[in-house]
Amino acid sequence: MHRGPRCAVILASISVCTLASLVxxxxxxxxxxxxxxxxxLRAGRSVISNHQDLINNAxxxxxDLTGQRVVTEALQIYAGRQGKSASEEHLSAQDQQLFDAQIxxxxxxxDEHQQEIDAKGVGFKGFIPATFARLVNERFxxxxxxxxxxxVTAPEDLVRNRKARPDAWEQRIIESKFLxxxxxxxxxxxxxxxxxxxxxxxxxxxxxxxxxxxxxxxxPKGEIDISGYPKEGGAEGDLAGAISITLFR
Ligand code: HEC
Numbered sequence: 001m002h003r004g005p006r007c008a009v010i011l012a013s014i015s016v017c018t019l020a021s022l023v024x025x026x027x028x029x030x031x032x033x034x035x036x037x038x039x040x041l042r043a044g045r046s047v048i049s050n051h052q053d054l055i056n057n058a059x060x061x062x063x064d065l066t067g068q069r070v071v072t073e074a075l076q077i078y079a080g081r082q083g084k085s086a087s088e089e090h091l092s093a094q095d096q097q098l099f100d101a102q103i104x105x106x107x108x109x110x111d112e113h114q115q116e117i118d119a120k121g122v123g124f125k126g127f128i129p130a131t132f133a134r135l136v137n138e139r140f141x142x143x144x145x146x147x148x149x150x151x152v153t154a155p156e157d158l159v160r161n162r163k164a165r166p167d168a169w170e171q172r173i174i175e176s177k178f179l180x181x182x183x184x185x186x187x188x189x190x191x192x193x194x195x196x197x198x199x200x201x202x203x204x205x206x207x208x209x210x211x212x213x214x215x216x217x218x219x220p221k222g223e224i225d226i227s228g229y230p231k232e233g234g235a236e237g238d239l240a241g242a243i244s245i246t247l248f249r
Contacts, residue, residue, distance in 0.1 A: 027190055027192075027201065030190070030201040030203070034190070034205075034245040035205075036089075037098065037099075037148070037245055038150075038205050038243045040074065043081065044106050044132065045130075046074075047070050049129050049212075050073075055127050058120065060120070063118055066114070067109070067111035068107060074106060098144055101140055102140055105139035105140040109135045128227065133152050137150040137151050137152065148245070151244045152207075152242070153241055153242055153244050155174050156171055158232050160229050166244075169202060170204060170242065173191075178204075178206045185206075189203070198248050199248070200247065200249065201249070202245070202247075203245045203246075204245075205244075206239055207240050208237055208239060209234045209235065209237065209238050211236050214234060214236065216229070216231060217232045218235070219234075219235075221233025
């Protein structure tokens with residue numbers, strides 16, 4: 001008696017499963033590429049964060065926090081988190097080009113800020129992980145923007161820097177997925193879409209506030225933080241933003 005409907009349900013779920021796995025298989029390389037770029041950006045931010053006290057030290061002039069040093073330490077952090085070094089990954093020529101462009105972007109941004117970093121008598125210099133990451137992403141785009149783009153964005157109402165404003169796709173995914181309450185924390189979202197008139201693979205990776213972020217992004221909302229922006233009133237674990245990666249076909 002229940003046979004008919006049950007078959008239909010089974011059939012429906014099989015076809016859905018098959019479709020999902022096909023899509024997933026198709027995207028696997030792109031997902032790996034996106035995750036690698038995000039992981040290295042995060043490693044770079046961690047290096048800046050690890051040296052934040054040094055950077056902000058007003059009494060030391062020359063700090064030897066060179067682009068090369070930041071790249072070396074970022075590659076170490078990356079290898080530690082990924083369980084293998086970048087050179088052991090045997091990347092395709094295309095992936096290697098993107099990774100190299102990112103490495104160069106990191107190096108150039110740090111080297112170009114040596115005077116600022118080494119400024120004696122200045123404490124907070126504004127050279128923080130978020131600003132560093134934005135500059136690295138902008139430089140990355142200058143190098144390989146015809147093939148890939150990266151950006152750290154945030155929900156529209158939280159955005160500090162105008163350049164970080166979410167586009168329509170990013171805002172839609174942030175609202176409908178990441179802020180929906182049903183989204184598994186940390187899970188990224190990927191989709192094939194048209195962007196700038198081109199077939200593109202887009203990936204959005206959510207990021208959350210940890211305790212260390214709250215000195216600037218926490219409470220009381222509206223109070224001006226050390227970087228000169230009003231605090232967002234965020235709490236630990238709240239959605240802070242997202243790393244957005246686009247790979248053009
Ligand atoms: C010292 C203050 C400070 C701390 C600490 C800090 N941020 Fe920020 N954050 C900023 C500033 C300033 C910007 C804008 C940077 C820029 O684009 O130049 C920013 C930008 C961002 C952005 C990009 C979107 C936007 O609003 O422009 C995200 C996402 C973000 N922060 C998340 C975090 C997270 C997560 C942490 C903790 C891991 C953190 N921040 C720690 C000051 C801070």
